[in-house]
Amino acid sequence: MKPILTIRDLVKTFGSHTVLQGINLDVHAGDVVSLIGASGSGKTTLLRCVDLLEQFDAGEIRLDGEPMGYRVEAGRRMRLKGRELARQRSRMGMVFQSFNLFPHLTALRNVMLGLTKVRRLPVAEARSIAEHWLDRVGLAGRRDYYPSAISGGQQQRVAIARALAMEPRLLLLDEVTSALDPELVQEVLVTIRSLAETGTTMLIVTHEMRFARQVSTRTVFMDHGAIVEEGEPAVIFGQPESRRLREFLSSMSQ
Amino acid sequence: MQSFLDVLASSSGALLNGLMITIAVSAIAVATGIALGAVFGLALTYGGAVVSFPARMVVDIVRGTPVLVLILACFYMPAGIGLSPGPLTAGAFALAVFCAAHIGETLRGAFLAIPSAQTDAASALGLTFGQTLGYVLVPQAVRQIAPNLVNTAVEIVKASSLLSAIGVGELLLTTQEIIGRSFKTMEFYALAGGLYLAINLVIATGGAWLERRYRLR
Amino acid sequence: MGYALDFSAVLRGLDQLLWGLGLGLTMGLAGLAAGSVIGIIAALAHVFGPRPAQTMVRLYVGFIRNMPILVLALFAYFALPQFGIRFSNITTFAAVLAIYAGAYLTESFRAAMITVPHGVLDAARSIGLTGTGMALHVVLPIALRNALPSIGNNFISLFKDTSIAAVIAVPELTFQVRKINNESFRVIEVWLAASFLYVATCALIAIALRRLEAWFPKF
Numbered sequence: 001m002k003p004i005l006t007i008r009d010l011v012k013t014f015g016s017h018t019v020l021q022g023i024n025l026d027v028h029a030g031d032v033v034s035l036i037g038a039s040g041s042g043k044t045t046l047l048r049c050v051d052l053l054e055q056f057d058a059g060e061i062r063l064d065g066e067p068m069g070y071r072v073e074a075g076r077r078m079r080l081k082g083r084e085l086a087r088q089r090s091r092m093g094m095v096f097q098s099f100n101l102f103p104h105l106t107a108l109r110n111v112m113l114g115l116t117k118v119r120r121l122p123v124a125e126a127r128s129i130a131e132h133w134l135d136r137v138g139l140a141g142r143r144d145y146y147p148s149a150i151s152g153g154q155q156q157r158v159a160i161a162r163a164l165a166m167e168p169r170l171l172l173l174d175e176v177t178s179a180l181d182p183e184l185v186q187e188v189l190v191t192i193r194s195l196a197e198t199g200t201t202m203l204i205v206t207h208e209m210r211f212a213r214q215v216s217t218r219t220v221f222m223d224h225g226a227i228v229e230e231g232e233p234a235v236i237f238g239q240p241e242s243r244r245l246r247e248f249l250s251s252m253s254q
Numbered sequence: 255m256q257s258f259l260d261v262l263a264s265s266s267g268a269l270l271n272g273l274m275i276t277i278a279v280s281a282i283a284v285a286t287g288i289a290l291g292a293v294f295g296l297a298l299t300y301g302g303a304v305v306s307f308p309a310r311m312v313v314d315i316v317r318g319t320p321v322l323v324l325i326l327a328c329f330y331m332p333a334g335i336g337l338s339p340g341p342l343t344a345g346a347f348a349l350a351v352f353c354a355a356h357i358g359e360t361l362r363g364a365f366l367a368i369p370s371a372q373t374d375a376a377s378a379l380g381l382t383f384g385q386t387l388g389y390v391l392v393p394q395a396v397r398q399i400a401p402n403l404v405n406t407a408v409e410i411v412k413a414s415s416l417l418s419a420i421g422v423g424e425l426l427l428t429t430q431e432i433i434g435r436s437f438k439t440m441e442f443y444a445l446a447g448g449l450y451l452a453i454n455l456v457i458a459t460g461g462a463w464l465e466r467r468y469r470l471r
Numbered sequence: 472m473g474y475a476l477d478f479s480a481v482l483r484g485l486d487q488l489l490w491g492l493g494l495g496l497t498m499g500l501a502g503l504a505a506g507s508v509i510g511i512i513a514a515l516a517h518v519f520g521p522r523p524a525q526t527m528v529r530l531y532v533g534f535i536r537n538m539p540i541l542v543l544a545l546f547a548y549f550a551l552p553q554f555g556i557r558f559s560n561i562t563t564f565a566a567v568l569a570i571y572a573g574a575y576l577t578e579s580f581r582a583a584m585i586t587v588p589h590g591v592l593d594a595a596r597s598i599g600l601t602g603t604g605m606a607l608h609v610v611l612p613i614a615l616r617n618a619l620p621s622i623g624n625n626f627i628s629l630f631k632d633t634s635i636a637a638v639i640a641v642p643e644l645t646f647q648v649r650k651i652n653n654e655s656f657r658v659i660e661v662w663l664a665a666s667f668l669y670v671a672t673c674a675l676i677a678i679a680l681r682r683l684e685a686w687f688p689k690f
Contacts, residue, residue, distance in 0.1 A: 051597055083601050090599025100594035103690040104612045114598035117608060148688075159594070166598055318670030320634035323645055327662035330652055334659040408537060415539035419638055426542065433549075440550035447542050454537035 002065065003028045004169050004201055005050070010059035012045055019045045021225040022059065027170060027203060032196045034212035034233070035205045037222035038248060043205040046222070047172050050203070051094045052085060063091060063169055090118050093163030097175040099155040101147040107134060107158045108143035111165045119166065133161040137191050153184030157191055170201040177208060189215075209252055213237045221245045261436040262445075272428030273449060279346050279424060280411045286346075287353025287410070288403070294358025295395075299365040300387070309358070316355035321413045324348045329420040345417040353410055360402050364395035400468075404461030408454045415450070425449060480655035481664045484647065491644035492668055494561075498643065499630040501565045506572025506629075507622070511611075513573065514580035519606055528577060535574035540635050543567045548639050564636040568629060575625050583618035584610055587690075617689050623680035627673050634669075644668060 005027040012020040019042045027033055035043045048054045050061055052069050061068040068088050070077045080088065101110050108130050115126035134143050137157040139150075147155050156176055163171055173192065177185040189211050196202065196215050206212050212219060212233065219236040221229045223244045229236060240246045262269075297309035316324065328348040332339050339347070368391060376386040418427035429446040433439050481488070513531065516524040535543075548563045558566070587610050595605045637646035648665040652658060 053593055053596060086596070086599045086601040086604075089597055092597075094594075094597040096590055096594060096597075098590045100588075100590040102591060102594070102609055102613075104616065113608060114600070117604050118599040162594075162598065315666060315670055318673045319666045320631040320645070320669060322634045322637065323648075323662070323665050323669060326645070326649060326652075327666065330658040331662050412537075412539040415541045416635065416638075418541070426539070426545075430545075440546070440553055443542065443546040443550050447538055447546065450539055450542060451534065451537050458537075
């Protein structure tokens, strides 16, 4: 079975600092890959490159075999811009640490915006799809509320619904519980778990080690821009091989 | 029919005179405005109710009134109490008060923005209020409003054009007189516009230069 | 003359004064509306447009903000007829006001646009909105809300600037006051009344604006 996402030798530099040192990763349909590592290890940058929010400097990212972010013309890589880039972006869904809901739209309209303006669906159809996804994340009763009127956990669930309504090939989650008050974290984790159980392909950057261990089908440990260890969660968390991973895990359990 | 350049040549003296008056009136108004504005600012921020209330009244009334109305009021009202200050004095006074009210309000904002921890620290050292004001509060406030002063000066130069309405022979009135004689309407209004632009650009550049110079200190 | 305050002349002319006040407010609103259109377009051009557009906007703003309104108004009213462009003094002044306001409003809108949180822009991009879509459906609605206080302050300034129209004989408040001044010689009373009317109107506008801002809070 061909992977949905293939990343080969991905390199990203910011000025003189190399943030991603050649990442290689495959994600298959139904995989729930958790990405762990210390701050600054490049996890968020990797996610942002995959979602084409950052331009990467070398390597390739392929979604269902199609190269992302550029087009090959006469043997040279031409960076995609504007509409083409936007189209590629819409095939992946991203949920952010700070939710980033559109503050001027209700929850329902937040979810509908991509449907009407990007997928160009008629309003009635967009509304029913949006209502379905809000229901799926348990927020049917909040659909006419503005982001400022709902809790952080609820906002994050709306953000998940917004991303899923676009029917992306995979869902990227960037530390989606880190900005939440502790009592609001659970509702989001429960939502993500139920998505995993229904087969949503996900790439999750998280600090919630227990959750990563329980929910993911594979865990990847990154350090200083490179993948150091990857494998089954039980192995990664239970029998870490590399010294760096062991140091990281012990520092997280403090 | 004379050409524009001919008229310009023959009236260059008058134009220069008008330009000088514009610059002079603006400079006097800004200088006086700064001094008076400092008084307003201190009164508004640190004066007790007896001092700050009348200051508040004056500042609010002046700021809520258009400059032109202030100018006309200062020109016409003195006759009612038996004074006849003349257009230049009346106009300069109006501009100065306008400037002072604006600066006073800005200063008040600057003073209020200084964290109260500063006054606490000064008191802890044993400084009197006067010393605190002079060595801690005023220097910080002045540094804060410095960029604002450039904008205020530009506004005063623009407002000085309104003195033409009460017969002060500044740049705009002079321009209108030349137009009245030569009918070169577009050319001379454009020239006047260009001259105002030039004055204000010089002020802005000068302000930027001063800012850079004092930042380096 | 002024020692014994006598407001009868003012009160007799009250309806003219209020009419003039209304004209001033109308011109102010027209200037604000038209100026806002200019301002939004210019701000969009500056933030999202190519380099030449940015330069043009910067030149427009820099030029107008350093120019006395009176010079612009006199140029428009007396010089443009030479090119066959001849409008009434009211229309001319309203147009000048719009162009003048546009320069200041450009800065208001621009500042509001660039302070839209980056995260929200990321989210817009991640669902696949293009530049135009993002500008229209995300940036503009948020920026317009955030610019409200600045627009409000601009309106108050604009209303005060309508007094300058008196110089080209537009019968707004200041013109009417000057007329009563010259006819009745009640020099102190008329200018006190003038100041009072302007200050009161500005205060009322400010209160209304604060209500409006409470209704549409900033993001």
